[in-house]
Amino acid sequence: MQISSSLTDIHPAKIYLNNVAQGGEVANTLAAIECDCESSTTLVSKLDNGTAISYDELVKFNGHLKIHQNEDHMEVIIAQGNIGANVQ
Structure with missing residues (x-):
């Protein structure tokens, strides 16, 4: 399967439970990143x-x-990357 990014891609961003190695369920859905890849901002006050x-x-x-x-x-x-307690 070949997958390529296009200029119209919108990249979903999510916070998951546990560390990257363990994996886990989605804890928080963040604002998606448009393909200009400059930034995405989400105010997180609840899961x-x-x-x-x-x-x-x-x-x-x-x-x-x-x-x-x-x-x-x-x-x-x-x-992908660890956050919070999983950052070393």
Whole structure:
């Protein structure tokens, strides 16, 4: 399967539970990144399940971030990294 990025791709960005190696369920859906790839900003005050989360809790959160190719190819990860408690 060949997958290429196009100038119209919109890259979904999500925070997942656990570290990258373990993987986990989606904890928070962030604003998607348009293909100009300059930036994406999301104000996070609660998780997708409605649980409130403060900045201090997010800094200690057991999670990781993934940026996906596009909605049609979520299996293609173009960037990922540990966040919160998993950063070493």
